[in-house]
Amino acid sequence: MAGMIQRIEMKGIVKRFPGVLACDRVDFDLCAGEVHALLGENGAGKSTLMKMLYGMYPIDEGAIFIDGVERRFRSPADALDAGIGMIHQHFMLVPTMTVAQNVALGQKSSKGFVLDLDRVTERICQLSADYGLKVNPHDLVGHLSVGEQQRVEIIKALSHGASVIILDEPTAVLTPQEVDDLFVVLRKMVHEGHGLVFISHKLHEVTALCDRITVLRDGRRMGTRPAAGVQRNELIKMMVGRELKALEHRGYTPGIERLSIRDLRASGDRGVETIAGINLAVQAGEILGIAGVSGNGQLELAECLIGVRKADSGNILLNGADVAGMSLNERISRGMAIIPEERMRDGAVNDFSVLENVFLHDHKDKAFRQGIFLDFKKMAVHAGKLVHDFAVKTPSLETPIKNLSGGNIQKLIMARELSRKPTVLIAAQPTRGVDIGASEYIHQRLLVQRDAGMAILLISEDLDELYELSDRIAVMYEGQIMGIFARQDTDIQTLGLLMAGIKPGDSPKAGSLIAACED
Amino acid sequence: MRIRLPRTTSTDHEHGKGDWFEFMLRTSFPFLGVFAALFISAFVLLLLKTNPIVAYGAMLQGAFGSINGLSQSLVKATPLLLVGLGVCIAFKASVINVGGEGQIILGSIAGTWMALTFPDLPKVVLIPACMTAGFLAGAFWGFIPGMLKARFKVNEILSTIMMNSIALQLLNFLLQGPMMDPEGIKAGTFLAQSARLPESAWLARLVPRTMLHSGVYVALAFAVAVYIFLWRTTIGYQIRAVGLNPQASHYSGINVPFNQMLSLTLAGGLSGLAGVIEVMGVHRRILEGLTGGYGFTGIVAALLGSLHPLGVVPASVLFGGLLVGANTMQRAVQIPSALINAILGLIVLFVSGSALWIHQIIKKRKTATMVVSPTKETQA
Structure with missing residues (x-):
């Protein structure tokens, strides 16, 4: 087990994926005893940046320094050895095994080839007491609630000796009370000298829990702010690039x-x-x-x-x-x-074009066909109107819908459904x-x-x-x-x-x- | 991960270029697969102390080197094309039709019956009537497994293969009994074949002293028709939607099982048409071994043509040529016929394998080109 990491620095990190520059010269740092939030929209590059720190993706450019020493991780195993753990959005647990067996996975047994579950169980109980992580080591993971499974993941990381833990959208699957419980645990970990990276797109959580907030947008670092006293509007502006219009909620006059x-x-x-x-x-x-x-x-x-x-x-x-x-x-x-x-x-045929996707239901409509033949002219007019009215960003109507971003696909589906x-x-x-x-x-x-x-x-x-x-x-x-x-x-x-x-x-x-x- | 789309005209151009490259890859790779298979086979030929250059020369010469050979290749390509078109339609609905053999048999039985029952009809009526009968009979043979799939989720690969066996036994029974040629019975030869069709049911021969018949035009017309059907009609649209995403189709009110059944029925119809055309154009009667494995080879031709109706046209000509050329090669260099089958098998393997390979290459290539212009994308 490595000693506690005091400081991690990521400098000028660049990561390219097909069609996107996922991270563009991003700097990030983390000190022991703090929660540093990574805030940004979906696709801003938060998870990608952290997956590089965790050794899941190789870095294209830039370097990672741990306590001043440059390190290159070729796999998560390397990162774990260095004391960095990550809790993924989708848990990596085996549901048919007990908590103790799951924690023992991937750890060296003190008895060589023989599994030493007693020792693991002991360790779980100790960690669970130290950090307030309530779990029963003998429960089957498949029977646990989502919140409990998350606690098992945290214990797994801690028992691997992780001093820095990355949490990728940990609250997405939790009820508000479970979120509160999680925050209690996280604060305790920070108090013990752990460094935490908290990936989220929820502003109120970030401001409630974290010490510093770094905002990413389109793979770039937009800035880092201390969480204390930061304005919500400022963060939104950094995330989105503009201020959001307040939603207009007119009077409630229900009809039939x-x-x-x-x-x-x-x-x-x-x-x-x-x-x-x-x-x-x-x-x-x-x-x-x-x-x-x-x-x-x-x-x-x-x-x-x-x-x-x-x-x-x-x-x-x-x-x-x-x-x-x-x-x-x-x-x-x-x-x-x-x-x-x-x-x-359920909503779109990936390999169909934007145009074809507009007519999944309406191709049978007499307005868009002549006999059994599709009337492409009228279809294009209708689809073009929807794309325009709903500001769907697409290079053309012939573009396969799978090349559009999630938001644009959703806008198109909404346009299609509302057009009826x-x-x-x-x-x-x-x-x-x-x-x-x-x-x-x-x-x-x-x-x-x-x-x-x-x-x-x-x-x-x-x-x-x-x-x-x-x-x-x-x-x-x-x-x-x-x-x-x-x-x-x-x-x-x-x-x-x-x-x-x-x-x-x-x-x-x-x-x-x-x-x-x-x- | 979000993918940003290029929105300027210049990047649109790049996009188009990429598609062109992809198209070239997709169309050329099956043929490269054929060459690779022939290359490997060359070593086997060498082991048999046969000069592969001589052997392949004979093959090429036999298939395309003479009017006779070329005609014969086209004769073989005709049923391959029709069966392959059916496979395309079925495949677009994510249904696999392995029942070509049985559907060919049913089509040829129905067409023969029609011609022998109404021999006095004029040519212009009888030929379309025979073709319609053949199409409908084959369609019926495709409808049964289609219905079983739609109703009871019976795997169509198993059911279509079983339908082949039933059709084969039906043909054997008919040729040994009710449909046996009365001339043969009189002469005491008892050959397992039907009476000769009336001349009004013969398809015109296009080149003197060859078997090439006008059925090849019918097959070509259907290639275009199937293309239009799949991409221009509402039913074709539904079939493609069902094949690409049955869940979303279901969510949009498209009847998924019905379209799967329909696609198998149409595939059966096209195979049936192949059968009746083979009878009217080549043998002019129905006989044992009439299918010649076209029901299976047609699947390969469809794969070779990237499962696109217009791609199946050259693919079936190439495969027809291979079948003819292989015969010539066998005669020219005296190699066992089992080896010919092995070579054809290798071709199938390489062609289907290359499909996977292209997929990976295109994926990699996209990765490479996308990375070149990241700054443009982030600015867009």
Whole structure:
């Protein structure tokens, strides 16, 4: 085990990928005992920069100095030996093994070829006590909650002797309370002299936890600020390159009921009931937000509503008519539209051009065909109009859609769905993985549609997004609606507890006991 | 990782150039695969103490060196092209049609039946009628595995192969019984073949003293038709969408199983057409061994043509030539026929292998060119 690293410096780091300069002469440094945030939009180069520090990517230009000595890591094993660990967005754990077995993976056993699990278990208990990382070494990882799995990852890194730990968007999968718990642990680690890199695009987390903030944009370092006293607007401006317009949320005047879901039940892909009796209604001119940690039935709900998944029972009333037994095409023609969660899987055909992707549903429309032949002229006019109206950045209509950025693909999908003038729109994770500029645009469009009288069901894991857009927010947990609130009547704390499945009054000491309750 | 697109006209030009290079690679590599296979085979020929130059010379000469050879190559290319076009359609829907053999048989049976049942119809009516019958019978033979896939998710590779066996047994039964040539029965030869078709069902021979028949025009017309079908019609659009992303197609209300079934049905129809044309153009009766392996070789021709209807045209001519030339080579240098099959097998291996290779090369090349202009992109 290496001694504690005092200072890491990355100087003039350059990394090229096909089509992008992922890092352009970036400087970065980290001292022991601090949390240094890397802030930036998706694709700004945050993860790439850190993956180079962790030895996952070779550096094209520039150098890394650890305590003043230049180091080159050829693999994560090298970086681990030097005392640098990384917690990835997607955990690298074996679900069928216990916590102790997972931690033992990749470590030299004190008994040579014989696995010394007792020693590992001992170490886990010690680390868990030192840092407040509550885990049971004998639990199967597959049975743990996401928050607990993350703790296992942290223990894994610590037991490898990492003195510097890189956390790649660690809060993306957590409920607000789990985030609080994580921050407690992280502060403790800093207190013990560890250096932490915290990758995020969430401003409030960064300002709450970190000591210094470095902002990246398009692979360049835009500046480093001390977190204390930094202005939120300044950070946004550094991230996006301009100030964001405040969203205009006009008065809430809901109209007639457009979509009504009554006691809906449906099963997931594994045949287990994932929607367990849902009742919801969305009115014209309103955005109903669905909050929840992913995997609690939101995906299945969206699929049931549009008709790609069969409901086991219950009714779906679209403009007064029960569409539960109808085909997807019938639902679309009756005014339903969807922005699917998995946009590259369900929303677009990668190898099709922009033009072809616009007509995935509408190619059958008489306006765009002559007999069985596609009318490319009319199609091009329509697609061109959508591309223009929604400011989709594409070299041409013939460009394969896979060459567009996530934000532009999402804008195109949104343009396509809205062009049919639906009365009910299901927007599932409309801005996930989308850059701030595009997501701001998408938000504005959603509000414009709401004001024009559309009924919108907004499924999101991003609480900020839900707060900004929704008129009412429903919380979904294990296929059920835990509660529905008007936006102004609730707060993040209440929502967070409900997202973790705890109803107010369930537990007197709610908050600190989330991990315990999740089992 | 976000990919920034070049937006200036100059970079658009580069983009176009890249596509051109990619196109050249994609079209030329299958042929380079053929050459590589022949190169390897040359060593085998040397082991057999045969001069490969002489052997390949004989092959080339036999396939394309004379009017006779060329005609024969085109005769073989015709069914390969039709089967290959069907394979293309199926493949665009991500369905693999290995049932060409059976579909050819069904097509030839139906066409023969039509011609023998209505011998008095005028040529202009009978020939299209026979072709339609052959197409429909082959389509039916493709529809069955298509339906099984759509309804019960039965793997089409297995079911189409099994349909081949059924068709073969059906043909054997018909040729030994109901369809056996009455002349043969009278003469006591009992050959497993049908009666000769009426002359009004014969396809015109294009070159005197060769087998080259007008069916080659039909096949070429279908190559263009399939191209238009796939890229210009709503049904073709659906088939391609289903093949490229069944999930997104489903999400957009496109009936995925139906389109898979349809593509197999059309593939069957084209193979059936190949069968009836082979009967009307070459043998003028249906007989045992009529398929000549076209149902399988057609798949290779389709692969060789990069699964593009217009690419299959040269590919099937080349493969037709290889089949003819291999025969000539065998006669010229006295090598065992098993070796000919081995060489053809090598070609298949190299061609399908090269597809993978090009893919990697294009990927690498894109990596290389993209890196050249990073500053332009960040400014854009």
